Amino acid sequence: MKNIARRSVAPVIAGLVLALGACAQGSATKTDNAPATAGGPVTIRYMNFSANGGHEKDLDAIKAAFEKANPSIKVQVETTPYDAYFTKLQTAVAGGTAGDTFELNYENFVTYTKSGALAELSGVDAAAYKPSLLEAFQADGKQYGLPESFSNVVLFFNKDLFKAAGVAEPTADWTWKDEQAAAAKLTDKAKKVWGDYQPISFFEFYKALAQSGGEFLNSDKTASTFNSAAGKQAAAFLVGKAGKTMPTEADGAGTPDFDSKLFKSGKLAMWHTGIWLFSGMADAPFAWDVVVEPGNAKKASAMFTNGVVVSSQSKNKEAAQKWVSYLTSSDVMTDLRLKTSWELPPVADEAKLASYLKAGKPANRQAVFDSLDATVLPPVVERQQELQDAVTKELTAAAAGRKAVDQALADAQKAVDALLK
Amino acid sequence: MTATTHGAPKAVATTRHTRGAGSRGRAWRNRGWVLFFLAPSAVPLLLFTAVPMISSIWVSLHDWNLISAMRWVGLDNYTDLLTDEQTREVFLHTLLYCAGYLPLVYVGGLGLALALNQRMPARAFFRAAYFLPVVTSWVVVALVWKWLLNPSNGLVNTILGALGLPEPGWWTDPTWALPAVILSSAWKDLGFVMVIMLAGLQAIPSDVVEAATVDGAGPWQRFWRITLPLLSPSTFFVVVISLINGFQVFDQVYVMTGGGPQGASQVVVGQVYDLTFRYGRAGEASALSWILFAVILLITAVQIRGQKRWVHHA
Numbered sequence: 031m032k033n034i035a036r037r038s039v040a041p042v043i044a045g046l047v048l049a050l051g052a053c054a055q056g057s058a059t060k061t062d063n064a065p066a067t068a069g070g071p072v073t074i075r076y077m078n079f080s081a082n083g084g085h086e087k088d089l090d091a092i093k094a095a096f097e098k099a100n101p102s103i104k105v106q107v108e109t110t111p112y113d114a115y116f117t118k119l120q121t122a123v124a125g126g127t128a129g130d131t132f133e134l135n136y137e138n139f140v141t142y143t144k145s146g147a148l149a150e151l152s153g154v155d156a157a158a159y160k161p162s163l164l165e166a167f168q169a170d171g172k173q174y175g176l177p178e179s180f181s182n183v184v185l186f187f188n189k190d191l192f193k194a195a196g197v198a199e200p201t202a203d204w205t206w207k208d209e210q211a212a213a214a215k216l217t218d219k220a221k222k223v224w225g226d227y228q229p230i231s232f233f234e235f236y237k238a239l240a241q242s243g244g245e246f247l248n249s250d251k252t253a254s255t256f257n258s259a260a261g262k263q264a265a266a267f268l269v270g271k272a273g274k275t276m277p278t279e280a281d282g283a284g285t286p287d288f289d290s291k292l293f294k295s296g297k298l299a300m301w302h303t304g305i306w307l308f309s310g311m312a313d314a315p316f317a318w319d320v321v322v323e324p325g326n327a328k329k330a331s332a333m334f335t336n337g338v339v340v341s342s343q344s345k346n347k348e349a350a351q352k353w354v355s356y357l358t359s360s361d362v363m364t365d366l367r368l369k370t371s372w373e374l375p376p377v378a379d380e381a382k383l384a385s386y387l388k389a390g391k392p393a394n395r396q397a398v399f400d401s402l403d404a405t406v407l408p409p410v411v412e413r414q415q416e417l418q419d420a421v422t423k424e425l426t427a428a429a430a431g432r433k434a435v436d437q438a439l440a441d442a443q444k445a446v447d448a449l450l451k
Numbered sequence: 452m453t454a455t456t457h458g459a460p461k462a463v464a465t466t467r468h469t470r471g472a473g474s475r476g477r478a479w480r481n482r483g484w485v486l487f488f489l490a491p492s493a494v495p496l497l498l499f500t501a502v503p504m505i506s507s508i509w510v511s512l513h514d515w516n517l518i519s520a521m522r523w524v525g526l527d528n529y530t531d532l533l534t535d536e537q538t539r540e541v542f543l544h545t546l547l548y549c550a551g552y553l554p555l556v557y558v559g560g561l562g563l564a565l566a567l568n569q570r571m572p573a574r575a576f577f578r579a580a581y582f583l584p585v586v587t588s589w590v591v592v593a594l595v596w597k598w599l600l601n602p603s604n605g606l607v608n609t610i611l612g613a614l615g616l617p618e619p620g621w622w623t624d625p626t627w628a629l630p631a632v633i634l635s636s637a638w639k640d641l642g643f644v645m646v647i648m649l650a651g652l653q654a655i656p657s658d659v660v661e662a663a664t665v666d667g668a669g670p671w672q673r674f675w676r677i678t679l680p681l682l683s684p685s686t687f688f689v690v691v692i693s694l695i696n697g698f699q700v701f702d703q704v705y706v707m708t709g710g711g712p713q714g715a716s717q718v719v720v721g722q723v724y725d726l727t728f729r730y731g732r733a734g735e736a737s738a739l740s741w742i743l744f745a746v747i748l749l750i751t752a753v754q755i756r757g758q759k760r761w762v763h764h765a
Binding site: 120423 | 516517518519520601602603620623624625712713714728729730731
């Protein structure tokens with residue numbers, strides 16, 4: 031009987047071993063995290079999204095230059111589209127297969143810091159970075175990441191449409207009132223030409239709020255403060271555009287590439303969007319330029335920044351930090367980013383940015399730097415995505431006429447406060 | 452599937468018949484080999500279905516954002532979800548989806564089966580054509596429907612406009628987002644119901660139908676008194692499977708509306724996905740999955756108990 035049992039179990043065990051062996055092979059990436067054996071080069075994995083869609087070659091060039099300067103370190107780059115990146119990263123961190131280094135946008139930085147997923151960086155050469163950007167990647171006075179790039183939002187405008195309508199072109203002194211008046215004159219629904227486009231979303235709202243002199247959260251981030259007079263102005267400004275001078279959701283607004291297609295087809299006069307679209311609009315068949323965004327009580331331009339971090343799970347933290355320092359502060363990187371309009375390098379020395387001004391369309395690239403005089407970063411909390419979704423949801427309800435603006439703002443404040451507890 | 456239900460008792464009888472004395476020992480000795488041959492499918496099933504399912508019970512008792520350490524919260528996730536307004540909303544949308552989808556797909560599938568059970572030219576072609584969407588990827592179908600139902604330049608609204616009918620906002624209008632999803636789902640699954648119903652129709656003995664005809668029953672009477680009652684096992688199968696699938700609706704919602712606008716078409720599984728991967732609330736997402744599991748189990752159990760009243764096994 032014993033014999034039979036043993037004989038009958040043997041194939042089962044063999045099968046299990048085979049199956050498990052196959053699984054173990056599937057997670058081969060894990061072995062890359064192992065510390066280097068004496069003598070051999072160390073391999074550092076780097077996960078990122080911002081090279082996706084056109085800048086893969088540029089990242090490879092930075093990597094090649096780094097490996098040449100540091101022969102004992104090899105970098106393994108993994109590029110994922112932005113849409114899928116954070117899902118992948120989250121799962122990788124949970125499963126212990128995250129790269130030694132990875133990219134985080136500023137909005138996600140707090141969540142990852144609080145979760146203990148990041149290693150503290152010591153001995154950072156602070157002088158190399160723009161101070162405000164370096165601070166953005168600190169928490170509790172410790173440096174948990176290095177700024178990698180930044181970009182901001184300006185007002186794009188179609189010069190031909192302004193000329194045809196006999197409206198004066200926007201200047202850096204414009205306020206909301208000037209923008210609204212011009213948008214009304216430029217909108218020609220019969221010709222399907224719209225005066226203005228600015229997404230009705232969290233990202234535009236916190237900026238409009240800052241332009242009106244309001245604050246999104248209180249100083250210790252325990253409660254939201256945007257349901258204020260300034261907040262009402264900001265919400266009314268955005269919501270008031272929908273259907274009047276700006277296409278609505280039903281017209282297709284909010285779907286991917288809707289706004290860029292509209293602008294490029296010459297049917298949009300003014301467009302609030304990021305400088306990352308400069309290269310995409312270079313071949314637009316009409317004259318266009320950019321200007322600092324109009325303000326309300328004051329000027330405030332949206333600024334976005336990406337950073338790179340070292341995983342707390344990394345077994346080669348020292349080599350990892352070498353790579354992230356190179357990736358964020360080397361001259362090779364600065365030159366490449368400027369030459370290819372790949373956002374802007376986070377360097378402290380602004381003289382290094384001079385070539386950007388002459389890198390082609392639009393003519394008024396100076397507006398990009400002028401916007402930096404008064405910037406606003408997004409409010410960031412641990413439950414960031416929920417906060418963003420809650421605000422956008424209420425504002426879209428108001429824009430579609432399903433809710434009064436004041437009610438939407440009050441509801442958004444209530445939802446956000448619940449997330450801060 | 453219905454065929455197995457009918458065939459099951461017979462199959463059992465045959466096995467019993469061939470089992471001679473002493474076969475018990477041989478069966479025991481063969482068990483190792485049986486397990487060996489089962490292993491290629493059983494091991495992945497255990498590893499990738501059973502283990503994650505069981506660990507999701509563990510996760511559902513914790514507060515966990517996937518990247519930080521897990522914190523034990525007991526049944527808090529369940530009590531929070533059961534009192535949450537949003538849970539009520541996503542279950543309501545899922546119920547509305549089922550209520551719209553089931554009649555459409557059943558009546559449509561039955562109609563097709565009746566039509567394609569007749570002698571007609573190119574019958575095989577039509578049967579295959581209607582089944583094609585069933586084996587097509589949901590992402591493809593949902594994208595095609597999203598284009599067809601584009602509020603500003605989609606084919607459907609262009610036709611409606613030409614006929615002077617109102618042009619709904621479909622996936623941009625909270626009122627129409629769920630109907631848009633229902634419509635595309637019913638279209639895709641029609642072929643599946645059609646195949647089940649065709650099999651059911653062909654299993655109806657012709658002598659019963661002939662006898663009814665001789666007794667003077669018209670086509671309408673034959674349909675209500677003969678066809679429909681004798682199709683009840685197929686109907687039962689379609690209803691059970693469609694409801695189970697209906698409660699788990701996700702792909703088409705994710706692709707067509709993303710749960711929007713403003714959460715108007717958010718369904719339970721969509722909420723599970725968003726909670727986990729968008730909001731990093733894996734504990735609550737796991738708890739919501741188990742609540743959904745309980746609901747589906749309950750509904751299916753009620754249906755199985757209730758079938759005695761209306762399902763006629765021939």
